Each structure stands twice: as C-alpha cells, then as structure tokens.
Amino acid sequence: MSEINSWIGSSTADSITVAGRDLPGELMGTVTLTDLTYLLVTRREPTAGQRRLLDAVLVSLADHGLTPSALAARLTYTGAPEAIQGAVAAGLLGAGSVLLGPAGDTAVFLADARPERDDDEDLHRAATDAVEQRRGQGLRVPGLGHPVHRVEDPRTPRLYALAEEEGVLGPHLRLLRFVADAQADATGRRLPINGAGAAGAALVDIGIPATSVRGAVLIARTAGLVAHLTEEADSPIGMSLWHEIESRAAPPGGPAVSSSS
Amino acid sequence: MSEINSWIGSSTADSITVAGRDLPGELMGTVTLTDLTYLLVTRREPTAGQRRLLDAVLVSLADHGLTPSALAARLTYTGAPEAIQGAVAAGLLGAGSVLLGPAGDTAVFLADARPERDDDEDLHRAATDAVEQRRGQGLRVPGLGHPVHRVEDPRTPRLYALAEEEGVLGPHLRLLRFVADAQADATGRRLPINGAGAAGAALVDIGIPATSVRGAVLIARTAGLVAHLTEEADSPIGMSLWHEIESRAAPPGGPAVSSSS
Amino acid sequence: MSEINSWIGSSTADSITVAGRDLPGELMGTVTLTDLTYLLVTRREPTAGQRRLLDAVLVSLADHGLTPSALAARLTYTGAPEAIQGAVAAGLLGAGSVLLGPAGDTAVFLADARPERDDDEDLHRAATDAVEQRRGQGLRVPGLGHPVHRVEDPRTPRLYALAEEEGVLGPHLRLLRFVADAQADATGRRLPINGAGAAGAALVDIGIPATSVRGAVLIARTAGLVAHLTEEADSPIGMSLWHEIESRAAPPGGPAVSSSS
C-alpha cells in the first residue's frame, strides 16, 4: 500500500487536529455541529446563508414520526437495549431507494441533468430532456409526489423561501421547478415537489457533493432515532407491538399465546 | 396493543409536526440541528449556554481520524458503494465498550454515583465510594486515561473552561474531578480525565439523560463518517488496504496474488 | 504491525484454501455448511453426533415467526429493498440481552460455573453457588423461563434426548439441569429450561467456545431472516404496518392521513 492519507483528522500526544484546525482551540466552542459537517464534507467554511440552509434541511429531515426506520430501531432496542448503536444502525439501514434515500437520488439526478449554462431556457430544456429520459426507461422522476402531502409538501415552499431570503437559491432548486413543470406537461397531472427532493436540491446548491447528500440526511436522521430510542426506553412500544402482531398472524384455530395472557 | 403514542413527530395532509411544533413554520430556518436534538431528547429548548456546550461536545466527538470505526465504514463502502447507509451503519456499530461508548458509560457511572447534595464534601465522598466499588469489582473507572493523550487530553480543559464560562459547570463535571482524585489516591498514579469522560459528564450536566448520551455521541460520529465516505469516494484506501493485508497474511511459501500484480 | 495472520482462508491465482483445506477439492460437495461452521470455529471436524446436535440447535433457533428481529428486517426492506444485506443486518442487530442473545449468555454462564470435576455432587454444588451468586447480584439466572412456553419449552426435551442418543450429553447440559433445580429450591417456583438455554449448553458440550455461541446463533437466524425477506418481497406487510401504526398514533383531533386514504 503505497500511501494512506486522510485530511479529516489526526492526533498527537498533546493535540487533536480535525479538518486542518486545532480541535479544542479553533473548533470547540466556536462552531456548531452543522458548521463542522459542512467543513468536513466540503473543506470550506459555510457562509451564513449556507449554514442556515443546511440547518433548515437537516431539521426538515430529522424525523417524521413512527416511520419504518423509527420502528425498526425501536424493535431492535427491544431485543438488545444494551447496544443502542445497533438500534440506531438498524434505523439508518432503511434509508434506501424508497424511504429517506430520495433526497440523495434527487440530488444526483439534478446534478447529472444540470446544463452548462444556468439560464431559464437551458434549465427548461434540460428538465424536459431528463424527464423524457426517465419516462422512457420506465423510471419515476425523483423529487416529485408524496403519499401524504398530495397537494403540497409544507417543507417545500419554506425551503425555497429560505433559499431566496439567503441568496442561495441556485441552479438545482431552479432546475427542480422546471422538472416539476416538465413532468406535469408530459403526464397531464402535476405532482408537488416533495420535501426530500427540495432538500436534495438545496444541499447541492449550497455546495454539498450530490453523492454525499444521502449521507448528510443520515446525520439528521440519527438525531431523530436517538429521540425515538430515548422515548422507547421510557414508554416502550416494541414488546407490545410484537405480541399484537404475533397474535394477529396466528393461524386460524391455533392462536398464539402471548406473554401477556 | 392498547395504545401507540409518540411525541416526536406526526403529519397530516398539509402539516408536519415535530417536537410539538410546526416543522416548516417554527423549526426550519429558526433552529439548528443541535437545538432540535436537544429539544427532541429533553423536550425543552436549550438555553444559550446549554446549546454552546452541546455543540462543543458534539464537535469534540465527531471524528478522530482513521479509527476502527472510520476504517470499518470505508471497507464496507468498498464492497457496497451504492448503499452508503450500510457503510455509515457499519461505522456506528463499533461504538461500544472500548471505543466511542465510554462517554455514555461515564455518564451513567456519574449519574449513578451522584449524591443527593452536591456540595464538595458529599461529591468527594461519593467519588471515593464509587472508585472503591469499581476497583473492588475489578472494573476500570470510566472517564480516565487515554492511550495517546497520556498526560492531558486537550479536549478536557477546553470543555471545563467552556462550561464555566457559560455557567453550566454542574455536579457531574465536578464529580468527575473528584473521581480522578480518588483514583489517584487509591492507585498512586494520576490518570487524566479523558475527552469522552468529560463529554459524557457535560451532557448530563446540561440535561441529557445519562442513558441517551451514547446515542448523542452517534449523531456527531455520523457527521464524521459521512466525511470519511466522501473522502473514500474521491481517494479510496479500502481496496489497496485489503490487498496489502491479504498479501501480508499469506502463508509462507504460498503468497497470495493481489489484483494489482 | 508486526504480523497479520489468519487461519481461516486465503487464495492464490489457481487455488483457494479454507480452514487449511483445498476448497474445491476437499470441501465443496463433501461437507455441509454445518460441517464447515464447526470446522471453522473449532478447527476440528465434527463427529457424527456433534454434527447432528449442531444441526438440531441451528434448526431450533432459525426462526420463531414475526419476532421483533423479523419485523425490523421487514421494515428495513420496506425502505431499502435494493440492499437486502441491510435488512438482514437490521434483523441480526436485535440479537441482544433480551432476545436471541440468551443462548450465548447461558453458554458463558455455564462455562464459568462449571466445576473442575463433572460428577453430580460437584455439578450440584456449582449450580447452587452460581444461582445464589446471580440472585445476590439481583440478576436473572440465564436459560430458565419463557414468556410463551410457561410449563415446558418443547425444544428442550428434544435437545436433551438427541444429545443422549448421540452420546454427547455433556457437563454443560447436565449442569443446566442442576441450575434449574437450584433455582426452584431457592425460589419455590420451578421455571422450565428454555430452548435457548438448552441450545447454548449443547453447543458448549459439543466443543463450540462459549463466547462464540451468540455468533453461531446468528448463522441460523440469518437463514430465518432470508426466508422472511423472501416472503416480504412476495406478500409485503411493512408498508401497511407503518400506515396502521401511524394512524393509531395520531394525536386526538388531528388524525394522520395515511397514503391509502
């Protein structure tokens, strides 16, 4: 192995360096976790606007209630409460193509589709082409539609307004609007831009690499999962959920005996 | 199942509620991820001092270079780069009794040992008793000593100074100092308070439940892991590390042929 | 790093060696997965009796229906069906102190308690001492009791009979019976030896290191999880389970709108 290098962190007997800065002297007490995330992933400090957008996106994705991800974490805690890292990991593992992953998928889709010049005309054409190509492959267009928020996802207008307010509404958020239009034109049915899609576009606009967006979402979701596990420790639902499901799944004529009976 | 409840989050067709607040209207653009973490875990908003300490602790634990956790994440990415959630999960799974877990272990140890009254005399006695009990059981005292930072962990004085500056230096951080003294008295050899131990004590002092501290550490570490995976995508070390280790492990007389030969 | 060695496997351009044997010539087509497991973990080939017991134990632990482990795997699949390794991992992560882990915990408990001589008198005394010690520490005695099988766990007599039939009923299975007696004497209430406890004892009796028993259980459980995920792909329950739980968890007066409404 010729070389092993990492810019991210290192330490000596009396110093710790993270992101090229002295950890205790230059980072602790000075920057937020959000700042450090931006710094570690992009190797630049965020501007005030980038910081506010990144926080808004992370806050928007931290939790959505008793999702499959939260339930998997709680059920894992039921069996192994002493290894909370396993319960958090189980919750993160459901971040895939169906749930949680779409923010990253939209980011990659938009970054690939983005034209060289960012004027409205070129963005419009790029959106039309990209939608056509996805539809030709029988694939869904990422970033659009939501099973619950059928008319409008309440996170989307808020993210666009914040981006505009902070002067960081860039080509990916703009392209996503053209994509929604192109999809409506092609199908005759308008789907709202969902919160995950707007989040993915916003992260690329503030400088997060598109391929790192799925990862960034996981930081926020870890915060939500830790809250779920704190709640599960106090007011557990895993064990009773198990016994209810088991008794409902019992074959006719031979009901399972649950532990509470 | 009589009841399923969660305070954490819920949604309707046109609203999303997180932590009892309207997500787009009251949280996005207003609070940081650190604020939301505090709010979700404690169900209270942090004061300015609590927020600054929480950020300082999370920043102090986000990354320490090419640790076993970062290496496990990178090697997992080598085999499954399309499933970044798996690589992050692999990195978190190494947060146990040896690495990353000690912050939470110290938090639980101190919360258990804390006396009813927090004057110096009672803290001193509680520390002496707790150290004696651990030693009697043949167990290490958590929060003390570090393989690299043998004289002083540079994070520790910084955390104590920040806590004092913000007026949140509470009984757990104070108790930890008495624990270090009691350990030195009992063994004749002073070990420094390590950064993980000080971090765990500080989190309990600002109101994080001791049993949630290990989880809180994972939020910070997820940020570090996402940075490592961003770097691994650009400058991979996993594949060459594998081939080097495999060739070094080859039995005498029958060397493995690595893919680069 | 002075040395890296592994006995387990290696390869050259035209050969693959596993467990010191030529993989295609000596293992494939000759041994079962169970044989190879025994060989890899103990570095010896199993006798016919050891093989039959190991298979019986693995078969007894492969699946128990819609457990928290199976549910966590299915809910993870709901979000990330393209990364089945993540769903299997999520299912395994619930193997802890409460569920799935007790086989390994019983194995370690028995191995620690086992006296030097294995006659009935010494086993009886060791069992009494070990039960007393656990009770003195306020801990449960592992291997006893079951929430569903309150009178007798049907796996237990079968495992004992098989071990006797094969001549491998050893000191750990015998000690576990004395432990059940000692617990009944101490509490006045007899708890049945559970299937996990008998499984753990049997594995140590046939030569599996006690600390590897929890791992061995995971091999069997992986088979069960793959079956659950095959079924989930055909007849999914994850998505509808989510929507039901979410709607039941809705706060009064503000019901969530599920995607099917």
Add this chain to the structure above:
Amino acid sequence: MSEINSWIGSSTADSITVAGRDLPGELMGTVTLTDLTYLLVTRREPTAGQRRLLDAVLVSLADHGLTPSALAARLTYTGAPEAIQGAVAAGLLGAGSVLLGPAGDTAVFLADARPERDDDEDLHRAATDAVEQRRGQGLRVPGLGHPVHRVEDPRTPRLYALAEEEGVLGPHLRLLRFVADAQADATGRRLPINGAGAAGAALVDIGIPATSVRGAVLIARTAGLVAHLTEEADSPIGMSLWHEIESRAAPPGGPAVSSSS
C-alpha cells in the same frame, strides 16, 4: 391493516411450528440447517441433488480470508466486543455491488435473460442479446472475471461437475456458459466464469428465487464471519491494524503517537 400473515413460523404454549412442520418432532434431529434454509425459502423439501448443490454453493462462499467484509467485522469487534451481533452485521453490510453481491446480481441477470425454451440455440441467442444489451448500457456483464483468479476460478469447474453429477445442471448454469462465449466473441478477450457467478446460476437452477440469492449468500458468509470473530477474540489484529494505519497516515513533520509507543 387488513391482515398479517406469515407462513414461516408461529408458536403456542406447547408447540412451535416452523415451515408448516412441528419444530421439535419433525425438524430437529432430522434436517440440516441447509435443508431448512431450502425449505423456508422455496417451501419445498430439497432432493438429494439440490441439497448437495446448495451445500456446495454455501461452502464455496462462506469465506475468502481477510476480505474487506472480514476486516470490517474485526474492526467493529475492536470497539464493541460485547455486541458480537454488531460485528457480524458490519461484515454483512459490505455485501454489495462490488463484493459478495455479484452472485445475486448474476442470478437476477440470468433469470431475466433466460429464454422460454432452453435448447442450445435459444440460450445462445439469449446470451448474445443480453451481453450486447449490457455492453450497450456501458455495464459489466455479471458473473465473469476475477481479480485474483484470472485464468480460471477453481470453484467454477467444481460446481459445474457437481451439478452434472447430481443431474441438476439446468438452464441458468448453461446460459452462463453461453454468456461467457458471447462476451469473448464481442470483446476478443475471454474472461473466466467466476465462482460467485456460477454459484448464483446454480442456486437458481435448484429452485432458489433469483432475488433471494443475495440473501442466501449472507447465510454462508455469516458462518465465515463468526469464525473470524472467534479468531479475533483469540489473536486480535484490529487494534494493531488501527495503530499502524494511523501512524502511516500521519502528516509529515507531525507523527501520531501510537498507544504502543
């Protein structure tokens, strides 16, 4: 939720049913873990030939030495030795598009490409079409080539010979040979059928659903990982690997101090 059903397993106070059979009476002591795996996944009992092939495939995939998967498991164990389920999970999470996953990818590729009739002419045409399509999309043809076994993967001829001997050499194994020919014709360079590809084809030929093949591989790999963790407990390499890598990654002029110095 209208219905929750699972065929896989259920229990009552005095019985446990797995795969529609009485667990203690009909499975324990009677079938191997491999038999049960086949039964659970396909809902049929294997023939003698199917059983032998399934065992041969699982044995062929259980371990390949100090792979990224084994290293990730060992490094996770370094940090959390008390939670072995986490170390196994970390090892499995590297089963993706690059490593371990190719058996399943080949299975799905062949099942999709398989023509209605299985005579040589149709298989040849299907292979040519499938190879052309993959190459047209800029994708690799799965199942071919190996970084170490560049001329022949020693597992491949063994699997074909066993399948022939047992009379279960079916259309997918045959199709894979035509695929190798078509690839050689198209590129002028013959790549050997790799062991993972032959394994995937063989599993579909004996009746495992193509989409369950990646899962089946994980069962075998769990056995290998448990062996690695047993070895890591006895002769650890994780900690020294960490310290070596950290010291090699040290920035020039500021070497890290490792814990052994």
